[in-house]
Amino acid sequence: MSLIFSRQCEYAIQALIYLAKQPPENWISIKEIAKKLKIPQHFLGKIMQSLSAMGLLQSQKGLFGGFGLAKSAKQIFIYDIVEAIDGDVYRRECVLGFPNCSEKSPCPVHDEWKDLRNGIVEMIKKKSLYDMSEEILKPGY
Amino acid sequence: MSLIFSRQCEYAIQALIYLAKQPPENWISIKEIAKKLKIPQHFLGKIMQSLSAMGLLQSQKGLFGGFGLAKSAKQIFIYDIVEAIDGDVYRRECVLGFPNCSEKSPCPVHDEWKDLRNGIVEMIKKKSLYDMSEEILKPGY
DNA sequence: AAAAAGTAAGATAGAATTGTCTGATTAACA
DNA sequence: TGTTAATCAGACAATTCTATCTTACTTTTT
Numbered sequence: 223m224s225l226i227f228s229r230q231c232e233y234a235i236q237a238l239i240y241l242a243k244q245p246p247e248n249w250i251s252i253k254e255i256a257k258k259l260k261i262p263q264h265f266l267g268k269i270m271q272s273l274s275a276m277g278l279l280q281s282q283k284g285l286f287g288g289f290g291l292a293k294s295a296k297q298i299f300i301y302d303i304v305e306a307i308d309g310d311v312y313r314r315e316c317v318l319g320f321p322n323c324s325e326k327s328p329c330p331v332h333d334e335w336k337d338l339r340n341g342i343v344e345m346i347k348k349k350s351l352y353d354m355s356e357e358i359l360k361p362g363y
Numbered sequence: 364m365s366l367i368f369s370r371q372c373e374y375a376i377q378a379l380i381y382l383a384k385q386p387p388e389n390w391i392s393i394k395e396i397a398k399k400l401k402i403p404q405h406f407l408g409k410i411m412q413s414l415s416a417m418g419l420l421q422s423q424k425g426l427f428g429g430f431g432l433a434k435s436a437k438q439i440f441i442y443d444i445v446e447a448i449d450g451d452v453y454r455r456e457c458v459l460g461f462p463n464c465s466e467k468s469p470c471p472v473h474d475e476w477k478d479l480r481n482g483i484v485e486m487i488k489k490k491s492l493y494d495m496s497e498e499i500l501k502p503g504y
Numbered sequence: 505a506a507a508a509a510g511t512a513a514g515a516t517a518g519a520a521t522t523g524t525c526t527g528a529t530t531a532a533c534a
Numbered sequence: 535t536g537t538t539a540a541t542c543a544g545a546c547a548a549t550t551c552t553a554t555c556t557t558a559c560t561t562t563t564t
Contacts (some may be wrong), residue, residue, distance in 0.1 A: 284531025425561020
């Protein structure tokens with residue numbers, strides 16, 4: 223069971239943080255990212271394609287090609303990545319899975335969960351790639 | 364992707380809430396619960412077996428048999444159910460999936476996530492089946 | 505003793521997620 | 535122009551999660 227983000231989503235976030243730490247003019251290959259972050263290479267390839275399609279990445283084919291951020295790292299937030307990969311997760315249904323849970327007939331943890339979820343959403347909407355790349359001081363990521 | 368709890372876990376919580384609302388001396392059959400809550404019957408059967416094995420439920424075979432809570436509804440908390448079904452989810456690894464994330468080399472959202480996770484854990488450790496069965500006023504669950 | 509209604513348990517199927525492999529295409533460079 | 539190294543794209547395999555089916559066993563009632 224994924225904790226909050228899917229495996230794909232975790233990989234996407236990790237890869238974009240990696241890109242955010244590189245000089246922006248460089249094309250970075252999937253191979254390099256996969257090796258450094260220990261992510262299955264071809265799986266990452268698919269994820270990067272999705273991120274390109276969603277407008278978060280640019281790509282360059284051919285020799286010395288690779289990927290780069292399509293926007294400034296300050297303009298890309300965790301939320302954008304999650305949305306691109308996992309879709310619209312946080313507007314979704316009841317935590318307890320009750321099919322008819324709503325404001326009018328709330329489930330037993332409706333309000334508590336709303337607060338917690340809002341906290342999560344707020345965090346991932348505020349945290350940018352730039353913030354995160356700055357916070358990683360130690361190499362190895 | 365599961366939002367927070369696995370499908371199994373959602374079903375387990377729902378079923379236990381249902382039991383908590385019944386007179387405690389009654390045996391309730393899987394069939395009844397599955398029908399009322401619209402849960403796949405045999406899948407629920409397996410889940411109930413797990414919950415029995417973990418000591419949250421009692422069962423009675425044979426005609427007019429069924430399941431009942433093994434403890435008072437006030438003594439069973441969401442956390443217990445999640446632990447029984449999904450295992451030790453909340454002591455688990457990094458939200459971003461970084462394999463070497465720790466207090467010493469935290470990931471970029473380590474502290475923020477710790478607070479959010481603690482909020483979730485606190486909530487599910489505090490919320491009992493009794494609380495939840497009380498809060499469901501409307502029938503249909 | 506037999507029938508009925510239930511749990512217990514295992515085998516199996518389906519679906520989603522994750523991961524692997526291969527070939528086509530593209531671009532830079534010698 | 536050919537080689538090399540990269541993305542792109544599709545097929546496929548493995549794993550995990552979810553769901554179904556079937557059989558065995560247990561208990562109560564008749």
